[in-house]
Amino acid sequence: MKDKMPPLSRRKFLKTSLAAAAISTGAGSPLVKSLVPRAHASGGRPQAPISSHFTVCDMCFNRCGMIARVQNGVITKIDPNPGFLKSRGMLCARGNAATKHIYDPDRLKYPLRRTGKRGEGKWERISWDEALDYTAEKLLEIGEKYTRCGVMFIPGSDMQSQFVNRFAEVFGSFNITSHETLCLLSKNRAYLDTLGEVPYPDVYYSKYIIIAGANPFEAIITPDTMDFFEARKNGCKIIVLDPRFTKTAALADEWYQIKPGTDMAFFLALCHVIVKEELFEAEGCCPIRTYGFDEFFLHIQKYTPEWAEKECGIPAEDIIRIAREITAAAPAAMVYPGRRTSDYEDSTQIRRAMAITNALLNNFDKPGGLLAIREVGVKTPYYDVPWYDDNPFDRVEAGMVPGLIDHEGSFQLMRDAIISGEPYPIKGWFNFKTNFMQTAANRNKTLEMIDHLEFIVNIDIAMTDTAWYSDVVLPGASFLERKDPVSALQGSSACACAVMRDPVVPEMFESRSPFWICQQLAKRMGLGDSFDFTLDEYRKQQVDGLDGALEAMKMMGVYYNPSRTYDIYAGSPLKTLTGVKEIYNQRYARAGVDPMPVYKRPKQPSENEFRLVVGRTAFFTHSNTNNELLTEFMEENTLNMHPEPAARMGLKDGDLVEVKSRAGQGRLRLELTQGIEKQTVYMATGFGALSPGMSLVHNKGASISEVLEDYYDEISGNMAMHETLVTVRKVA
Amino acid sequence: MKKKYCMVIDSSVCIDCKACMVSCKVQHNVPRGRWRNWIKHTEPDFSMGKHTFVHFQPGGCMQCDEPSCVYACPSGATFKDEETGIVHVNEDLCIGCGNCITACPYGARYRHPVKRVPDKCDFCSDRLSRGLLPACVDTCPTKARTFGDMNDPDSDVSRLLRDRETVRVVSKPVDTKPNMFYLAETMPADWPGSVEYPAAHQAMTGFVNPLVKIAVGISGLGVAAMFLKQLFTGDETSGNDKEEV
Numbered sequence: 001m002k003d004k005m006p007p008l009s010r011r012k013f014l015k016t017s018l019a020a021a022a023i024s025t026g027a028g029s030p031l032v033k034s035l036v037p038r039a040h041a042s043g044g045r046p047q048a049p050i051s052s053h054f055t056v057c058d059m060c061f062n063r064c065g066m067i068a069r070v071q072n073g074v075i076t077k078i079d080p081n082p083g084f085l086k087s088r089g090m091l092c093a094r095g096n097a098a099t100k101h102i103y104d105p106d107r108l109k110y111p112l113r114r115t116g117k118r119g120e121g122k123w124e125r126i127s128w129d130e131a132l133d134y135t136a137e138k139l140l141e142i143g144e145k146y147t148r149c150g151v152m153f154i155p156g157s158d159m160q161s162q163f164v165n166r167f168a169e170v171f172g173s174f175n176i177t178s179h180e181t182l183c184l185l186s187k188n189r190a191y192l193d194t195l196g197e198v199p200y201p202d203v204y205y206s207k208y209i210i211i212a213g214a215n216p217f218e219a220i221i222t223p224d225t226m227d228f229f230e231a232r233k234n235g236c237k238i239i240v241l242d243p244r245f246t247k248t249a250a251l252a253d254e255w256y257q258i259k260p261g262t263d264m265a266f267f268l269a270l271c272h273v274i275v276k277e278e279l280f281e282a283e284g285c286c287p288i289r290t291y292g293f294d295e296f297f298l299h300i301q302k303y304t305p306e307w308a309e310k311e312c313g314i315p316a317e318d319i320i321r322i323a324r325e326i327t328a329a330a331p332a333a334m335v336y337p338g339r340r341t342s343d344y345e346d347s348t349q350i351r352r353a354m355a356i357t358n359a360l361l362n363n364f365d366k367p368g369g370l371l372a373i374r375e376v377g378v379k380t381p382y383y384d385v386p387w388y389d390d391n392p393f394d395r396v397e398a399g400m401v402p403g404l405i406d407h408e409g410s411f412q413l414m415r416d417a418i419i420s421g422e423p424y425p426i427k428g429w430f431n432f433k434t435n436f437m438q439t440a441a442n443r444n445k446t447l448e449m450i451d452h453l454e455f456i457v458n459i460d461i462a463m464t465d466t467a468w469y470s471d472v473v474l475p476g477a478s479f480l481e482r483k484d485p486v487s488a489l490q491g492s493s494a495c496a497c498a499v500m501r502d503p504v505v506p507e508m509f510e511s512r513s514p515f516w517i518c519q520q521l522a523k524r525m526g527l528g529d530s531f532d533f534t535l536d537e538y539r540k541q542q543v544d545g546l547d548g549a550l551e552a553m554k555m556m557g558v559y560y561n562p563s564r565t566y567d568i569y570a571g572s573p574l575k576t577l578t579g580v581k582e583i584y585n586q587r588y589a590r591a592g593v594d595p596m597p598v599y600k601r602p603k604q605p606s607e608n609e610f611r612l613v614v615g616r617t618a619f620f621t622h623s624n625t626n627n628e629l630l631t632e633f634m635e636e637n638t639l640n641m642h643p644e645p646a647a648r649m650g651l652k653d654g655d656l657v658e659v660k661s662r663a664g665q666g667r668l669r670l671e672l673t674q675g676i677e678k679q680t681v682y683m684a685t686g687f688g689a690l691s692p693g694m695s696l697v698h699n700k701g702a703s704i705s706e707v708l709e710d711y712y713d714e715i716s717g718n719m720a721m722h723e724t725l726v727t728v729r730k731v732a
Numbered sequence: 733m734k735k736k737y738c739m740v741i742d743s744s745v746c747i748d749c750k751a752c753m754v755s756c757k758v759q760h761n762v763p764r765g766r767w768r769n770w771i772k773h774t775e776p777d778f779s780m781g782k783h784t785f786v787h788f789q790p791g792g793c794m795q796c797d798e799p800s801c802v803y804a805c806p807s808g809a810t811f812k813d814e815e816t817g818i819v820h821v822n823e824d825l826c827i828g829c830g831n832c833i834t835a836c837p838y839g840a841r842y843r844h845p846v847k848r849v850p851d852k853c854d855f856c857s858d859r860l861s862r863g864l865l866p867a868c869v870d871t872c873p874t875k876a877r878t879f880g881d882m883n884d885p886d887s888d889v890s891r892l893l894r895d896r897e898t899v900r901v902v903s904k905p906v907d908t909k910p911n912m913f914y915l916a917e918t919m920p921a922d923w924p925g926s927v928e929y930p931a932a933h934q935a936m937t938g939f940v941n942p943l944v945k946i947a948v949g950i951s952g953l954g955v956a957a958m959f960l961k962q963l964f965t966g967d968e969t970s971g972n973d974k975e976e977v
Contacts, residue, residue, distance in 0.1 A: 050862070076758075077758055077759055077867070078758070079755075079864070079867070079870055079871065080870060080871055082870075088873070088875075090751070090871060090872060090873040090874075090875070091751060091755070091871045091873075092749055092751045092871075092873055093749055093750040093751045093753070093754040093755075095751075095871075096751060096754040096755045096758055096871060097754050097758075099758055217747040217749075218747075218749075220749065220873065225747070225873060225874075226873050226874055226875075229745040229874045245776060245778075245784065247747055247748055247786070249784075250776065250784075250785055250786035251747065251785065251786070254782045254783065255782050255783075255784060256782055318782075618747065618748070618749035618750065618751075619749065619750045619754070628764070629754050629757060629758065630754070632764055632765070633750055633753075674776075674778045675776060675778070675784075
């Protein structure tokens with residue numbers, strides 16, 4: 001893939017140079033012009049025809065519509081699908097870099113089996129038959145020895161993940177967990193427990209938005225990122241709270257450098273003002289359409305703006321003003337729910353405070369507020385899940401936290417359970433396209449977990465750090481080579497839509513789709529009936545009742561369901577226990593959890609310590625960072641630090657430093673910026689890979705997973721990545 | 733009718749996401765370390781407290797009406813297409829002197845490390861001929877870049893130029909008359925360098941240049957003759973020949 005241009009033959013060269021000379025009117029040479037007939041002049045350089053194919057991006061989770069341009073059987077360019085409403089007809093840097101995702105020299109080409117120790121990097125090439133036979137045999141063996149729940153399944157966040165899920169369920173394991181348990185579960189928990197569902201922010205029509213704990217201009221989320229700018233053209237005001245001067249902060253109307261971990265103080269004080277000044281709408285909202293408003297009234301008394309100012313560093317008069325401004329704009333106003341909320345041990349409670357603020361704004365199910373889930377109409381085809389008598393009653397981490405989300409669980413708690421062997425042993429790991437070695441806090445603990453496992457099989461397109469420690473590595477097909485089932489998407493108020501993928505080019509090397517792999521494994525394990533269908537049959541079942549859906553997806557790359565956008569509830573009860581918005585949560589009270597968010601001051605770094613926060617840029621996605629077109633913007637990650645503490649410690653910009661926590665240490669270059677709170681340091685995800693198979697990020701910078709200590713949200717079990725305090729020293 | 737393509741940029745919505753840069757890089761196989769377009773930015777002044785900001789400014793070749801690169805080119809390889817207003821490089825006529833690169837005050841050209849000729853934005857002429865927008869415009873998430881024909885009064889760019897106040901980022905002291913317009917205001921505006929013509933430029937433009945152009949024309953005659961000859965001699969050797977660069 002170094003050079004896609006075919007070598008020019010001499011004759012072709014002459015021909016093209018002549019033709020090019022002829023059209024170059026600026027050459028200003030009448031001799032050349034008159035010598036060459038017009039017909040030649042219009043020819044230009046000969047090119048193979050270009051064909052265009054609709055597909056859907058997979059460089060992150062957003063699923064933006066794209067058109068792949070193919071020339072001579074090679075995808076040479078990827079453009080946005082202009083008719084794709086969810087992504088507002090755009091494609092970000094990562095989507096554009098998908099050409100180097102498929103044509104990546106680091107791609108796995110054939111099945112591999114480990115021959116040395118784990119992590120030693122000794123592999124043998126095996127055939128697919130051998131790989132599948134061996135994997136099936138190992139999985140059955142573990143099922144036999146430790147019950148079917150003895151295998152942990154990580155199905156990924158992919159359009160084919162549903163097949164891995166189905167495979168896990170028919171195999172008989174409850175222990176399915178996901179990347180999301182490192183991401184947004186605490187936010188989901190908070191909104192489920194306040195509104196009864198996880199809403200979509202209607203940014204486009206909003207007039208006032210507070211963004212806290214989110215960085216949507218860098219962590220692009222469609223359509224929100226684009227909609228912020230459309231909203232702003234219509235007068236929307238954007239307030240950003242962030243210890244870092246992110247690009248979101250840089251483009252906000254107001255940016256407050258909040259002390260990390262104190263967002264709840266701000267929101268409780270905001271509620272205090274809203275309640276005290278009776279800025280909420282009494283008729284449509286409080287106290288009639290909420291549960292526990294009176295308790296909240298008492299609860300909120302002590303959280304004055306003056307108190308909050310001391311905690312979070314935002315002036316009381318600003319808090320009061322913002323409360324007045326946002327309620328004046330309500331219900332077309334919101335606290336932006338954000339996405340990755342894996343930050344603090346009370347991250348669910350922090351998001352509860354935000355969700356309650358939204359409840360006071362009375363913005364649910366209304367334009368410019370938070371939207372209820374719209375109907376897309378894509379179905380999940382039914383399948384039988386066999387019963388295994390010897391299986392335990394529940395998933396391994398059940399009951400370890402009060403608010404574990406079904407079907408998601410908590411990777412972190414599962415990892416602890418695997419290490420302890422309690423309540424029952426897990427000895428196998430089936431992994432698809434998830435790289436916990438690079439993304440999950442405390443890599444040493446993940447390595448310890450791996451030591452307790454007898455068998456690890458991994459499907460991925462490159463040798464990720466997680467694959468590097470696996471026993472069998474199966475080369476997955478990239479999303480551009482696959483035929484995928486239908487996926488339902490909601491793009492806020494822009495659309496409720498369905499998408500699918502057909503192969504743009506054939507599978508390269510010996511790569512195969514997870515569907516094919518699960519089908520083959522199921523056949524070998526006596527579960528063939530569960531996968532006895534083709535993808536066309538499966539799709540037909542999925543869109544049953546949606547007239548023209550398949551045709552629309554083929555013709556336009558997307559099917560839109562013109563379902564209702566606003567006022568979906570139309571007066572009927574919400575999906576909460578009480579049927580109204582729950583400011584006070586009864587189930588929390590029963591489980592011994594604070595029924596309303598109670599502020600606890602985050603632990604403070606001592607004089608020589610810093611709080612480590614992590615995040616990403618608009619051109620990286622965690623372990624998809626290993627991409628030639630993207631690393632050009634940043635070849636390794638750096639540690640951001642304020643110049644003041646750096647000067648105190650004698651550190652200079654560009655110094656190689658060691659960041660150390662109780663979990664481990666990493667080395668990377670220092671980058672000084674005033675755009676960070678003085679006792680906070682920041683690094684981006686996606687670097688410092690252990691695996692040489694991630695050649696662009698191998699030993700480049702540091703991995704967040706080697707430095708972060710493992711904390712978790714005490715309600716949802718979501719990972720808590722901003723609790724780690726580190727020391728920084730210069731490496732001589 | 734002749735077209736005059738231009739770009740109108742609302743830099744206030746640029747989020748510095750780099751989509752335009754990657755899209756361009758893929759479309760034109762731009763080598764690592766080189767770019768046909770860019771996003772510039774201001775430095776934040778943190779003494780502004782909650783109002784601290786950064787302004788991002790996307791850019792690329794401005795397809796100037798008085799292109800210093802064209803004036804600096806001794807061989808006629810760099811030219812402004814009268815039909816479209818786009819400044820092109822005819823690689824086959826380029827002698828690789830590099831004058832155009834130093835003559836551009838905007839740094840819009842780079843020397844291709846393999847081909848040894850200058851490379852620059854051509855508003856994706858190839859895409860335009862296929863009915864597609866330039867790669868950077870097509871992909872931009874916040875649609876900061878608007879592209880179109882200024883001579884068409886109904887085009888988006890004409891509408892924006894008519895309805896909105898625009899500014900240009902112009903080199904000093906020479907106004908090259910760029911065809912890239914920024915809505916209302918943009919920052920930073922002080923980045924263009926100076927126009928640097930080679931010492932012998934006066935002589936080149938005054939006397940030598942026309943001679944070179946005639947010489948090139950005559951060599952074109954030779955090329956045409958060779959072409960005709962090849963047409964008649966058949967192509968038994970073509971296909972196996974390696975490109976000679």
